[in-house]
Amino acid sequence: MSGLGRGRARVARGLVMSAACLLLPTLAHVAAGGDVSTTPGFIVVALLLCGASVALADRRRSVAEIAAMLVFTQPVLHILLTFDGHHEAPVSAVPSSGMVVAHVLSAAALTLLLAGAENVTWSLAALSATVLLTRVRELLALPAPVASPVRVRDGGPVAAAPRGVMLVRSTPWRGPPALPALG
Structure with a gap:
């Protein structure tokens, strides 16, 4: 299914990934008492992360690829948020052991x-590409049926009954063949 790796679906999948990579560390930083900065450095990193995530959404990603993206972004955002957070006390780029555990668990x-x-x-x-759903989409894409002409019965006009589309299975049921009736 290459449709999810193109167009709007690709952009949507990439933006979900970048939002997850950005929001969790930022919310955790705020929960730990830090400030969220909107400095140009943070904005540039956020935009680069969005672009990279959309670029990586060209195909289905494995668990290892998703984990690598998250593990890579955690320390970068931690350092960026730590130094851009306007802390009163001097800060260190080296996180505490509790912070490392929190980053690993969140990732x-x-x-x-x-x-x-x-x-x-x-x-x-x-699933949407299966034969049955493809047939349903084809049936739904057909033009609306044209109403048949009005029939006259016993001197008065009678409108034609509306016609609908009857959906049937496109593949037969599997099983043993039917036996011919004896008799």
Whole structure:
């Protein structure tokens, strides 16, 4: 299914990935008492991350690829938020052991969530391409049926009954062949 790797679907998938990479570290930084800065450095990194995420959304990504993206962005954003956060006390670029554990756990949790979302998205795309759904889309794309002419019965006009589309299975049921009736 290459449709998810092109156009709006690719942009949407890339923006979800970049939002996950940006929002979790930023929210965790705020929860730990830090400030969120909108300095040009943070904006540039956010835009670069959005562009890279959209570029990487060209095909289905594995769990390892998603984890690598999250693990790479965590320390970059940590350092950026630490130095741009306008802290009163001097700060160190080296995080504490608790901070490292928090980053690893958050990256692992986000990896599982994003990998699951990726699987669901690609599975739904594959499902929409099945024969049955393709046939339904074809039937729905047909032009509306033209009303048949008004019939006259017993001297008065009678409107034609509306016609609908009857959906049937496009593949037969599998099983043993039917036996001919004896008799």
